[in-house]
Amino acid sequence: MEKLKNDLLLRTIAGEECERPPVWLMRQAGRILPQYRALRAKLSGFKELVETPDLACEVTIQPIDELDVDAAIIFSDILVVPEAMGLTYEMIEKKGPFFPETVNSKAEIDKLIVPDGKSNLDFTIEAIKKTKQELNGRVPLIGFAGAPFTILCYMVEGQGSKTFSKARKLLYAEPELAHKLLQKITDTTIFYLKEQVNAGVNVIQLFDSWAGVLNTNLYLQFCMPYIKQICDAMENIPFTFFAKGASYAYSAFKNLNCETIGLDWTVNVNEVKSIFGNQKVLQGNFDPAQLYSNSENIANATIEMINSFGNSKHIVNLGHGVYPDTPLSGVKTFVNTVKNFRY
Amino acid sequence: MEKLKNDLLLRTIAGEECERPPVWLMRQAGRILPQYRALRAKLSGFKELVETPDLACEVTIQPIDELDVDAAIIFSDILVVPEAMGLTYEMIEKKGPFFPETVNSKAEIDKLIVPDGKSNLDFTIEAIKKTKQELNGRVPLIGFAGAPFTILCYMVEGQGSKTFSKARKLLYAEPELAHKLLQKITDTTIFYLKEQVNAGVNVIQLFDSWAGVLNTNLYLQFCMPYIKQICDAMENIPFTFFAKGASYAYSAFKNLNCETIGLDWTVNVNEVKSIFGNQKVLQGNFDPAQLYSNSENIANATIEMINSFGNSKHIVNLGHGVYPDTPLSGVKTFVNTVKNFRY
Numbered sequence: 001m002e003k004l005k006n007d008l009l010l011r012t013i014a015g016e017e018c019e020r021p022p023v024w025l026m027r028q029a030g031r032i033l034p035q036y037r038a039l040r041a042k043l044s045g046f047k048e049l050v051e052t053p054d055l056a057c058e059v060t061i062q063p064i065d066e067l068d069v070d071a072a073i074i075f076s077d078i079l080v081v082p083e084a085m086g087l088t089y090e091m092i093e094k095k096g097p098f099f100p101e102t103v104n105s106k107a108e109i110d111k112l113i114v115p116d117g118k119s120n121l122d123f124t125i126e127a128i129k130k131t132k133q134e135l136n137g138r139v140p141l142i143g144f145a146g147a148p149f150t151i152l153c154y155m156v157e158g159q160g161s162k163t164f165s166k167a168r169k170l171l172y173a174e175p176e177l178a179h180k181l182l183q184k185i186t187d188t189t190i191f192y193l194k195e196q197v198n199a200g201v202n203v204i205q206l207f208d209s210w211a212g213v214l215n216t217n218l219y220l221q222f223c224m225p226y227i228k229q230i231c232d233a234m235e236n237i238p239f240t241f242f243a244k245g246a247s248y249a250y251s252a253f254k255n256l257n258c259e260t261i262g263l264d265w266t267v268n269v270n271e272v273k274s275i276f277g278n279q280k281v282l283q284g285n286f287d288p289a290q291l292y293s294n295s296e297n298i299a300n301a302t303i304e305m306i307n308s309f310g311n312s313k314h315i316v317n318l319g320h321g322v323y324p325d326t327p328l329s330g331v332k333t334f335v336n337t338v339k340n341f342r343y
Numbered sequence: 344m345e346k347l348k349n350d351l352l353l354r355t356i357a358g359e360e361c362e363r364p365p366v367w368l369m370r371q372a373g374r375i376l377p378q379y380r381a382l383r384a385k386l387s388g389f390k391e392l393v394e395t396p397d398l399a400c401e402v403t404i405q406p407i408d409e410l411d412v413d414a415a416i417i418f419s420d421i422l423v424v425p426e427a428m429g430l431t432y433e434m435i436e437k438k439g440p441f442f443p444e445t446v447n448s449k450a451e452i453d454k455l456i457v458p459d460g461k462s463n464l465d466f467t468i469e470a471i472k473k474t475k476q477e478l479n480g481r482v483p484l485i486g487f488a489g490a491p492f493t494i495l496c497y498m499v500e501g502q503g504s505k506t507f508s509k510a511r512k513l514l515y516a517e518p519e520l521a522h523k524l525l526q527k528i529t530d531t532t533i534f535y536l537k538e539q540v541n542a543g544v545n546v547i548q549l550f551d552s553w554a555g556v557l558n559t560n561l562y563l564q565f566c567m568p569y570i571k572q573i574c575d576a577m578e579n580i581p582f583t584f585f586a587k588g589a590s591y592a593y594s595a596f597k598n599l600n601c602e603t604i605g606l607d608w609t610v611n612v613n614e615v616k617s618i619f620g621n622q623k624v625l626q627g628n629f630d631p632a633q634l635y636s637n638s639e640n641i642a643n644a645t646i647e648m649i650n651s652f653g654n655s656k657h658i659v660n661l662g663h664g665v666y667p668d669t670p671l672s673g674v675k676t677f678v679n680t681v682k683n684f685r686y
Contacts, residue, residue: 162505165666168632172640212555212588215609215630245555247590248609266558266591287558289511297515323508 002202006139009071010202012315013238013259013281021306021314022070023338024142025331027321028063029075032331035062046091050077051120056127057134064139066328067335071140071203074131074196076124078146078207081188082155084119085112089154102158104170109180114187121192128199143201145193147208147243148185148226155181164213171222178222186226190233197237205240205262206230212245219249231257240283244320250275265319269308282309285319291330298330302337312343345545349482352414353545355658356581356602356624364649364657365413366681367485368674370664371406372418375674378405389434393420394463399470400477407482409671410678414483414546417474417539419467421489421550424531425498427462428455432497445501447513452523457530464535468542475543486544488536490551490586491528491569498524507556514565521565529569533576540580548583548605549573555588562592574600583626587663593618608662612651625652628662634673641673645680655686 004010009022030036036059040049049055056075064072079089079097089099103109115121131141153167154160161167171178193204206227211219223243231239235257242262243249253261254276263272263284272282286305291298306316316338322331347353352365373379379402383392392398399418407415422432422440432442446452458464474484496510497503504510513521536547549570554562566586574582578600585605586592596604597619606615606627615625629648634641649659659681665674 160505162503163663163666165632168630169635172630172633172636212609216611218630245588245609248611266555266588268559268591287511287515287561289508290515292512293515320506323506 002137004137004140006070009140009315010238012312013203015281015313017312018343020341020343021309021312021316021338023316023335024069024071024073025063025318025322028067028069029059029073030322031324032322032326032328033062033066034328035066045093049075050080051123053123053126053130056124057130060127060131061134064135067331068339069139069335071142072131072135073142073144073205074124074128074201076127076144078144078151078209079154080121080124081145081151081185081192084115084121084192085184085188087112087155096160097154099154099158103155103181106177106180109177109184112184114184114191116191121195125195125199128196128201132200140202141200142203142205143193143196144205144207145189147206147211147223148182148189149211149214149223150207150209151185152178152181153210164210168213171218182222182226186229190230193230193234197234201237203238203240204234205242208241208243208246211243211249214246216248219246220252224252228256242283247272254279260315262317263319273309278313281313281315283315283317286317286334288318288320288322288326291322291326291334293330295329295333298333299337302334303341306338306341345480347480347483349413352483352658353581355655356546358624358656360655361686363684363686364655364659364681366659366678367412367414367416368406368661368665371410371412372402372416373665374667375665375669375671376405376409377671378409388436392418393423394466396466396469396473399467400473403470403474404477407478410674411682412482412678414485415474415478416485416487416548417467417471417544419470419487421487421494421552422497423464423467424488424494424528424535427458427464427535428527428531430455430498439503440497442497442501446498446524449520449523452520452527455527457527457534459534464538468538471539471542471544483545484543485546485548486536486539487548487550488532490549490554490566491525491532492554492557492566493550493552494528495521495524496553507553511556514561525565525569529572533573536573536577540577544580546581546583547577548585551584551586551589554586554592557589559591562589563595567595571599585626590615597622603658605660606662616652621656624656624658626658626660629660629677631661631663631665631669634665634669634677636673638672638676641676642680645677646684649681649684
């Protein structure tokens, strides 16, 4: 078995009592780092980074060098999955993703591919292999994918939205079609995540970024069965499930076959702890906007947050991806405060 | 005192046991109605409707004629408040509001006006007077405003956003400035709402549309003190407070000086009932996307929702504004199901 120089994240997930919580940041490989911005300025766009294993590897490792965080997360995009299924997208500067074609009919869903061999997911798999080599055991590497409903949102809507009302319309107006699409996304995701594990990732995180537009009924019907399939298929690797804005459904997460639950910054830690008890490791949930504050406030709030979780079943992270214009000094104060903390 | 032909809404808010819950829809005056679309097609834009009392009156009454709902809500926009304070905005078709100038510095906040006499809020006040006349007591008329933090979001950010990270940055990085701005918005809002009451509205609703990007700490610090001021200033009129995505702060709403709490579609009704007990009337919370379903499903889900609230302290509404492309037949099924229901 692989020997890691820093295995704090894995020991925490395994339930060991550790000296301090591990820390990493969602979107740590990105615009907060000057070396990322310098590299990005030379490229045609975001997708060139995602699709070039050498470059994806380079930006994955940048935050390990610059911030000394306890884990790397492979630089990629949840939208490589719909692309592998046949829907290409563009990443439009300052606007976000855009899919020229969307799916709404049975014919369009039937046409979608479930890749099971060579696909355009390969560049991420190559990037993972290369990153594992380059990391040389410094820290664990996290792989990831989007949860089926979040991917459905983009495939139906074609772009970001505040309400994803077209996606929700599909759930209500054409539930069978929605299930058909969700199953295809699930099958693709399981294939993709298994490839990631084979390539060497140490932990998987599943992001349900748009869970917050649903409610308990819809979540139990259209999300949980697929998330459960994915968790069960990945039972041999530490698994983190992060559903943003889904506190309404937390009590259903207790029985998921996963070790860790990610929390966004809006939830009350005490309430969450009373739901999960000691059954799950919890990850989060510092408000990314608080990193705009001064360093004294950041340090105090970080310690206050760690204490609110109050035991060693905690991975420190933000409650959302770090905002691109966050001062690097604020990020470093956050990380260093955790690294100097002792239970 | 004014005699209303249909006072079901007011009796429900007053705590009377009624034969059925009253029903109205957020954004009922809008694109779901063919007569609205016909009128709108003749105009230069959305703001012409807001700023022309005769037209605002006309579209306010359209859903009473077409849907026979139990209340009218004055056709206006929460952004008339920042405009009255000196920040004009444009409403860009299919994109939403845009403020050419925003506020971020002390000087910019100091420059903002708190109107206390003639202002560009007058067109809404005129529209209310005219609507009261035209309604002639058919149903109560609801007035409204945005909650201070939601207005701050637009004033700082200048447009819609998924995260309102610039607004949240102000709270953390410049808390005194944020409080200064929130107080000015609060003073303007109280002035504006009192004018609405003098013009004849029967109920006030305060919308905290972007509450969901905060958390309990921030909400207690930057929202509750101002919402409390507004509730206390309006204590002689039935008051509804609707904070979308703020279930994390519900326990703090119990002691607000208001009769009704609006609920979005993501919350679990049983959990909310256990928080508020019998202390508040609850308004909501049908998923607006469910109106895309077929009429049998809509009718069943509507009755199920009414039963989940389970007593007469309930005003039926959606959990969010009705989506513009919702079929009118679905809306009518929803309204008629409530009107035929008996406790």
